[in-house]
Amino acid sequence: MAQGTLLYAQSGGVTAVINATASAVIQTARARRVKVLAARNGILGALAEDLIDTSREPLAAIRALAHTPGGAFGSCRVKLKSLEADRARYERLLDVLRAHDVRYFLYNGGNDSADTALKVSRLAAAFDYPLACIGVPKTVDNDLAVTDCCPGFGSAAKYTAVSVREAALDVAAMAETSTKVFVYEAMGRHAGWLAAAAGLAGDGRDQAPHLILFPERPYDEADFLARVKATVERVGYCVVVASEGIQTAEGRFVADAGGGKDSFGHTQLGGVASFLAGRVKDALGLKVHWTLPDYLQRSARHLASATDLDQAQAVGRKAVEYALAGMNAVMPVIVRSADAPYRWKIEAAPLEKVANHEKKMPAGFIRRDGYGITAAARRYLEPLVRGEAPPPYGRDGLPKYVSLKNVSVKRKLPHWTG
Amino acid sequence: MAQGTLLYAQSGGVTAVINATASAVIQTARARRVKVLAARNGILGALAEDLIDTSREPLAAIRALAHTPGGAFGSCRVKLKSLEADRARYERLLDVLRAHDVRYFLYNGGNDSADTALKVSRLAAAFDYPLACIGVPKTVDNDLAVTDCCPGFGSAAKYTAVSVREAALDVAAMAETSTKVFVYEAMGRHAGWLAAAAGLAGDGRDQAPHLILFPERPYDEADFLARVKATVERVGYCVVVASEGIQTAEGRFVADAGGGKDSFGHTQLGGVASFLAGRVKDALGLKVHWTLPDYLQRSARHLASATDLDQAQAVGRKAVEYALAGMNAVMPVIVRSADAPYRWKIEAAPLEKVANHEKKMPAGFIRRDGYGITAAARRYLEPLVRGEAPPPYGRDGLPKYVSLKNVSVKRKLPHWTG
Numbered sequence: 043m044a045q046g047t048l049l050y051a052q053s054g055g056v057t058a059v060i061n062a063t064a065s066a067v068i069q070t071a072r073a074r075r076v077k078v079l080a081a082r083n084g085i086l087g088a089l090a091e092d093l094i095d096t097s098r099e100p101l102a103a104i105r106a107l108a109h110t111p112g113g114a115f116g117s118c119r120v121k122l123k124s125l126e127a128d129r130a131r132y133e134r135l136l137d138v139l140r141a142h143d144v145r146y147f148l149y150n151g152g153n154d155s156a157d158t159a160l161k162v163s164r165l166a167a168a169f170d171y172p173l174a175c176i177g178v179p180k181t182v183d184n185d186l187a188v189t190d191c192c193p194g195f196g197s198a199a200k201y202t203a204v205s206v207r208e209a210a211l212d213v214a215a216m217a218e219t220s221t222k223v224f225v226y227e228a229m230g231r232h233a234g235w236l237a238a239a240a241g242l243a244g245d246g247r248d249q250a251p252h253l254i255l256f257p258e259r260p261y262d263e264a265d266f267l268a269r270v271k272a273t274v275e276r277v278g279y280c281v282v283v284a285s286e287g288i289q290t291a292e293g294r295f296v297a298d299a300g301g302g303k304d305s306f307g308h309t310q311l312g313g314v315a316s317f318l319a320g321r322v323k324d325a326l327g328l329k330v331h332w333t334l335p336d337y338l339q340r341s342a343r344h345l346a347s348a349t350d351l352d353q354a355q356a357v358g359r360k361a362v363e364y365a366l367a368g369m370n371a372v373m374p375v376i377v378r379s380a381d382a383p384y385r386w387k388i389e390a391a392p393l394e395k396v397a398n399h400e401k402k403m404p405a406g407f408i409r410r411d412g413y414g415i416t417a418a419a420r421r422y423l424e425p426l427v428r429g430e431a432p433p434p435y436g437r438d439g440l441p442k443y444v445s446l447k448n449v450s451v452k453r454k455l456p457h458w459t460g
Numbered sequence: 461m462a463q464g465t466l467l468y469a470q471s472g473g474v475t476a477v478i479n480a481t482a483s484a485v486i487q488t489a490r491a492r493r494v495k496v497l498a499a500r501n502g503i504l505g506a507l508a509e510d511l512i513d514t515s516r517e518p519l520a521a522i523r524a525l526a527h528t529p530g531g532a533f534g535s536c537r538v539k540l541k542s543l544e545a546d547r548a549r550y551e552r553l554l555d556v557l558r559a560h561d562v563r564y565f566l567y568n569g570g571n572d573s574a575d576t577a578l579k580v581s582r583l584a585a586a587f588d589y590p591l592a593c594i595g596v597p598k599t600v601d602n603d604l605a606v607t608d609c610c611p612g613f614g615s616a617a618k619y620t621a622v623s624v625r626e627a628a629l630d631v632a633a634m635a636e637t638s639t640k641v642f643v644y645e646a647m648g649r650h651a652g653w654l655a656a657a658a659g660l661a662g663d664g665r666d667q668a669p670h671l672i673l674f675p676e677r678p679y680d681e682a683d684f685l686a687r688v689k690a691t692v693e694r695v696g697y698c699v700v701v702a703s704e705g706i707q708t709a710e711g712r713f714v715a716d717a718g719g720g721k722d723s724f725g726h727t728q729l730g731g732v733a734s735f736l737a738g739r740v741k742d743a744l745g746l747k748v749h750w751t752l753p754d755y756l757q758r759s760a761r762h763l764a765s766a767t768d769l770d771q772a773q774a775v776g777r778k779a780v781e782y783a784l785a786g787m788n789a790v791m792p793v794i795v796r797s798a799d800a801p802y803r804w805k806i807e808a809a810p811l812e813k814v815a816n817h818e819k820k821m822p823a824g825f826i827r828r829d830g831y832g833i834t835a836a837a838r839r840y841l842e843p844l845v846r847g848e849a850p851p852p853y854g855r856d857g858l859p860k861y862v863s864l865k866n867v868s869v870k871r872k873l874p875h876w877t878g
Contacts, residue, residue: 056633058626083636112629118637203858205756208476211530211861212759215474218501219536224755242858299726308717309738316734320727336751337642338623341630344763347857427857432850439765439845440621440660443629 046145048365050096051081051088052180053120053151053158056113057194058201058343059354060180063150064114065107066358067178068096072104074366079142079451083116084151085158089131090458091138093451106444108355109433111343114446121154125161130460132165140171141454146365150178152186156373157397163371174365177373177393178357182340184235187399188391189375193357194340196350196426199239201342202228202283203427205335207243210250210281213331217279223270223322225332226251227315229339230285233403234258236339237285239423241415250281252413255318257287258403259412261296266318267325269413274328284314344441348429353386360388384425464563466783468514469499469506470598471538471569471576474531475612476619476761477772478598481568482532483525484776485596486514490522492784497560497869501534502569503576507549508876509556511869524862526773527851529761532864539572543579548878550583558589559872564783568596570604574791575815581789592783595791595811596775600758602653605817606809607793611775612758614768614844617657619760620646620701621845623753625661628668628699631749635697641688641740643750644669645733647757648703651821652676654757655703657841659833668699669832673736675705676821677830679714684736685743687831692746702732762859766847771804778806802843 048071052060064080071078080094081087087094094115096104107114122128139147139162149159156177163175179186184195206226213224228236234256244250252273255261273280288296297314315332322330353376360374372390379385407419415423433441466489470478482498489496498512499505505512512533514522525532540546557565557580567577574595581593597604602613624644631642646654652674662668670691673679691698706714715732733750740748771794778792790808797803825837833841851859 052633055638056630086636110629111626113633116636117633119634120637200857204762205760207858207861208529208759208761209755211528212474212755215470215531215535216537218504218534219538221755242856308735309742313734316731317726324727331754332752333754333756334750334752335756336749337627337630337639338751338753338756341626342623343626344622349857424856428855429857430850430853432848435848437846438660438842439618439767439847440625443625 047077047079047143048146048148048362049079049081049088049139049142049144050148051084051150052113052115052117053084053149053155054117054181055340056117057180057182057340058111058197058346059193059351060150061107061110061112061114062351062354063178063180063193063358065104066355067148067362068104070359070362074362076366079144080115082448084118085120085122086118087116088138089134089460091141091453091455093142094448095451098449099446103444103446109343110443111341115448122158122161125165132161134458134460135162136165136169136171137455139173142451145173147173147175148178148361148365150180152181152183153396153398153400156393160371160393160397163393174368174370176361176365177396178361179373179375182229182236183233185233185401186396187401188395190378190386191376191426193350193354195235196347196353197342197345198229198236198340199423200347200427201339201345202236202239203242204345206240206251206281206283209333210243213279213281220329221331222274222328223280223282223330225282225284225315225318225330227313227332227334228283228285230257231287232257232400234285235403237283238403238407238415238419239427240283241419242423242427248277251283252277252280253282254414255282255284255288256408256412257285257289258408260291261288262291263321267321270322271326282318284318286314288314343433346431347427348431349426351431356388364390381421381425384428465495465497465561466564466566466780467497467499467506467557467560467562468566469502469568470531470533470535471502471567471573472535472599473758474535475598475600475758476529476615476764477611477769478568479525479528479530479532480769480772481596481598481611481776483522484773485566485780486522488777488780492780494564494784497562498533500866502536503538503540504536505534506556507552507878509559509871509873511560512866513869516867517864521862521864524860527761528861529759533866540576540579543583550579552876552878553580554583554587554589555873557591560869563590564592564594566594566596566779566783568598570599570601571814571816571818574811578789578811578815592786592788594779594783595814596779597791597793600647600654601651603651603819605814605819608796608804609794609844611768611772613653614765614771615760615763616647616654616758617841618765618845619757619763620654620657621660622763624658624669624699624701627751628661631697631699638747639749640692640746641698641700641748643700643702643733643736643748645731645750645752646701646703648675649705650675650818652703653821655701656821656825656833656837657845658701659837660841660845666695669701670695670698671700671831672833673700673702673706674826674830675703675707676826678709679706680709681739685739688740689744700736702736704732706732761851764849765845766849767844769849774806782808799839799843802846
């Protein structure tokens with residue numbers, strides 16, 4: 043039987059399926075009789091020795107995590123600096139792990155988290171403390187290196203494609219006398235993965251979305267407006283999907299062009315969709331609506347992709363297996379062996395290759411005119427949104443999401459104020 | 461066998477289930493061997509003699525309408541004026557009906573549509589033209605008189621409650637280091653029905669949504685901000701749902717307070733959520749996110765309520781039965797006979813009682829403090845969001861929504877330019 047405790051923590055923006063990874067981690071460890079603690083609010087809880095005893099949760103609750111969005115133990119946006127600059131915090135982390143006999147540290151997050159896990163692993167080695175550090179992938183941004191895709195992205199991508207398809211039918215029905223242009227703002231500050239996923243909603247130049255604006259291409263207002271106008275004249279309406287991260291040729295974020303202060307000195311919170319809608323209204327005089335789904339797109343567990351859910355659980359299971367097998371400083375990544383039929387497997391990748399790299403969208407995924415996706419992008423994206431995995435619904439018509447007890451573990455170390 | 465043709469038209473904002481009503485109308489009429497034409501873009505198509513021959517659609521396509529959002533034949537935002545002021549258009553409408561031997565006119569819409577159907581019926585009687593005019597209810601605003609609820613509302617209500625529950629889990633997980641306040645903007649310019657439906661997402665003062673802003677209550681900024689602050693201090697975060705129609709005590713729409721022009725003279729499109737988010741940021745200094753689902757909330761067929769779908773189909777079937785039975789100037793309305801277990805039936809109501817009335821939300825549905833819903837509101841709302849009715853999904857992971865051929869009927873009248 044394995045010895046020592048496993049500590050699991052969630053980091054960065056949560057997703058519709060990060061709890062499915064947590065569910066798989068805890069169930070796999072329980073089956074191997076390994077005790078699982080979770081850090082409250084990610085690395086903050088690990089540093090503060092604010093730990094949760096997952097053994098106090100019944101199996102039904104742990105299973106229900108697989109269909110519950112959000113981050114059940116709390117996550118955080120905290121990036122540890124380099125080993126040198128943040129040495130006190132890394133050492134404190136090691137103290138906490140040692141105090142609770144943690145021999146397996148699973149950090150579920152993005153690039154920064156992989157980097158943190160890697161540094162903790164190096165420090166443990168330097169102190170001769172036997173510790174298996176495993177990074178577990180997660181991000182709706184789909185920007186992790188090495189892995190073919192990131193758990194969380196497929197569900198957000200499915201939400202995006204479905205929402206755009208549905209809203210487009212609404213706009214099409216009303217365009218004769220009402221809204222002619224509709225703008226959908228997709229997450230993606232640096233890469234247009236989610237905007238690209240919207241492209242799955244239709245095919246051909248007359249099907250919505252008619253125009254996709256990618257952060258990978260400079261925003262050219264005159265060209266954009268001319269295309270909106272031409273689309274409305276040809277199709278009768280125009281559905282635009284814009285990535286929040288689009289920039290002008292000078293490298294200025296379009297989102298920052300809106301906003302500012304109103305005449306009362308109040309802050310105006312802008313955003314790309316509201317800015318573009320304003321430009322369409324001013325320059326073309328067309329009736330326009332826009333949507334900013336914001337967190338809805340990354341928490342829509344009700345519309346999760348079955349592929350994404352499978353992969354989120356698979357990386358959780360494999361992370362535990364790697365740890366118990368004595369592997370260290372690795373991440374279970376998704377390897378695609380075929381597009382159609384879609385085949386994938388999990389392999390271990392060194393954290394070194396993942397940490398602090400950012401995967402860009404291949405140039406070959408964006409159509410030559412810059413406003414749509416290519417067949418290659420469809421081949422890549424389509425399997426990721428495939429399959430439905432709805433949560434159970436209650437008699438009240440709402441999904442039955444679980445709320446854990448999250449019982450705290452008794453502290454063993456003095457209070458830390460680092 | 462019945463004689464004459466049935467003309468069906470869709471009017472006003474479309475919903476996730478208005479096509480389910482259309483599907484039921486066409487199937488019921490086909491079973492009775494009555495020919496069904498549809499007007500393209502609602503009353504506009506009827507006036508322009510731009511009609512669609514639904515007999516050219518295979519049964520499978522008509523059945524698939526039941527799971528397809530939007531308005532399959534096109535809708536419009538056009539309100540006919542009084543019989544006196546718009547007499548030429550009413551008479552033209554009668555000419556078109558007569559030219560195509562239309563003996564049954566089914567108008568699927570809200571208050572204005574009920575009024576139009578009523579006037580057409582009176583005019584037909586005055587001209588001794590035998591015509592059965594039936595209003596068929598539809599609106600996400602839930603503001604039709606007489607009927608207990610409106611087809612379209614239940615699905616939008618379910619979307620709202622589910623989305624708020626999901627986003628709240630996201631915010632809860634991140635609040636320690638990231639967003640502390642989240643604002644969701646619900647449709648509802650005059651009545652807070654959809655904002656109220658968000659209240660189903662939680663129960664008790666510590667569950668999201670923590671604050672609901674209704675158009676029925678004046679917006680008091682100081683009180684609102686104090687409650688946001690208190691909620692964040694008590695719970696750690698605060699989820700706000702705001703109806704787009706909230707007004708100050710002076711009767712000014714809060715949505716109009718945002719917007720205006722930026723320093724480049726560009727139009728700033730505001731909205732309630734972005735305005736409130738700006739105030740929270742300025743006055744409380746808290747990190748805030750907001751969402752504007754816009755058309756997504758009324759087109760989300762993927763998350764339709766089974767109750768709503770049943771009712772949308774039932775009013776369609778009954779409308780045809782009423783028409784063929786020779787009833788005139790009536791609307792099939794939903795009558796609730798019990799909350800638990802929920803029981804309802806369809807009855808005929810005179811269009812006179814529906815036309816131009818607006819159903820307000822009962823005062824007893826809003827909590828005494830003005831920021832939440834009562835037990836009575838829950839008893840009313842809960843059955844309406846109950847049950848799931850997902851569309852079929854394709855191998856590509858997206859809902860299989862149907863696109864009709866919409867073959868035009870040959871014109872019989874001279875071109876009309878009224």
